């Protein structure tokens with residue numbers, strides 16, 4: 001017999017209690033994995049939105065916490081383009097709208113220039129993009145089109161106005177497939193922001209030392225001044241920073257971390273309770289094990305192995321549960337634009353790490369209690 | 383080094399902290415290598431306490447036990463010593479209920495160096511010695527009490543100890559089954575050269591041993 005077999009038999013022996021403990025850990029780990037997975041997927045999706053287009057810097061208004069409601073004059077684009085080393089500057093306006101009758105409460109609406117290079121990365125499944133002079137026209141990402149049940153030629157209501165759908169596109173990026181893209185002129189008018197944009201995406205020219213170039217450009221962009229010599233309110237963030245400091249992302253990250261901590265605490269208490277009970281119940285048995293030759297250390301190993309096994313089983317069930325949860329969420333129209341149906345392996349490993357932590361936290365004290373039992377006392381225990 | 387004395391106790395005293403029970407008072411004894419000794423005495427006279435001390439399951443309050451020339455007080459790891467040198471047999475068997483006979487016998491072997499397969503082979507061989515070769519895969523609940531005690535004896539032999547300590551091993555058995563178990567102890571003594579110390583309440587049981595030690599109020603009575 002293997003020691004592992006013995007451990008397994010001990011677990012199976014208290015079937016119901018073990019199952020309930022596993023379930024407790026599974027729910028905790030599942031919730032943590034789902035949330036961490038969503039946060040991570042969100043961040044990576046977001047990042048890829050820029051990285052796939054070679055965007056190195058995001059230029060937004062300085063000093064605003066919520067970037068999507070701050071604006072910059074679109075003419076700044078020209079100033080940026082003139083900086084040596086800048087290859088492309090792509091301005092855009094972003095807003096979120098509720099689409100009446102669809103149940104979708106926050107659909108991202110992007111205002112793009114008709115000739116924007118941003119379109120280059122889109123593959124049109126049907127129809128075409130809009131021309132500069134076209135108004136009240138929209139192109140839809142494939143996910144939003146599916147969720148709205150709309151296709152080329154249909155109309156979609158935005159801000160109380162009807163927009164004709166010119167085409168449906170497939171982007172490399174999950175987020176973008178959940179977006180509606182309209183002419184920036186329309187969006188500027190609808191938001192009443194004249195000729196303002198939310199920000200600019202900056203692609204830099206190839207350079208042997210790209211990092212140095214990016215750093216230099218950051219400095220130069222943030223030092224730009226207006227006609228009267230006043231510093232323009234610009235903040236140029238490296239893409240990764242821009243993404244990780246997005247307020248929504250910060251919020252969901254904070255939430256998922258809090259959930260993980262709660263998961264560890266709840267899971268540990270569950271395992272602790274189970275293991276403590278099983279150590280007390282087996283007082284005499286532990287005395288016997290010691291009498292027939294087991295060392296303290298092996299009793300400790302037995303208790304820890306049992307608690308780790310319980311929590312790892314919980315992790316496996318919980319990870320499946322988390323995967324199912326995110327997959328289901330990605331099918332719900334309301335969340336589909338934000339949630340990818342998969343979870344990164346690193347997050348799944350994080351779930352396992354949580355389980356190991358839970359197993360150790362829940363097992364150490366009972367193991368210590370078990371090791372402290374005096375064999376003669378334990379043998380006399382009724 | 384084959385000293386004729388396997389275990390010796392010098393001025394052994396044991397006081398249990400709770401209630402200040404003095405369980406052993408100045409016990410001096412010698413048990414020869416290969417000897418079969420019975421311990422008798424009224425309930426509470428300290429028999430089990432003495433057995434536990436001889437088996438390094440507990441430490442004396444004062445006095446010394448010299449096992450195989452080695453003073454036990456100098457050992458840091460009594461567990462290891464016990465695993466290698468001593469086998470315990472109890473009145474109520476104390477088998478693990480969910481494990482088969484074969485598995486129960488392997489439990490003490492986890493502390494040894496045998497592989498899982500070797501453990502299983504050795505356990506099967508020991509069960510054969512105690513006449514249980516036909517019940518390897520039965521759990522204790524499926525065995526008669528006599529059979530359970532045989533399995534427990536096989537378990538005590540798991541790490542090939544020099545000393546077998548049995549605390550009323552026939553106390554829960556009817557007289558016929560008891561006779562079988564006692565015959566098994568005889569066999570282990572004669573054929574396998576085990577040193578045996580057995581606590582018993584039965585005069586007839588004790589008489590099978592080579593020597594009877596009598597205890598009263600924590601003291602060893604003069605023979």
Ligand SMILES: Nc1ncnc2c1ncn2[C@@H]1O[C@H](COP(=O)(O)OP(=O)(O)OP(=O)(O)O)[C@@H](O)[C@H]1O
Pocket residue numbers: 376377380398399400403404405423424425426427428429430431432
């Ligand atoms: N762990 C302990 N804590 C406190 N007192 C104990 C402990 N173990 C034994 N005693 C006490 O020590 C004395 C001797 O006990 P012991 O078990 O050695 O007697 P015994 O001769 O084996 O008796 P029995 O025939 O009933 O098994 C008794 O008074 C008992 O109550």
Ligand SMILES: [Mg+2]
Pocket residue numbers: 429430431549
């Ligand atoms: Mg006793």
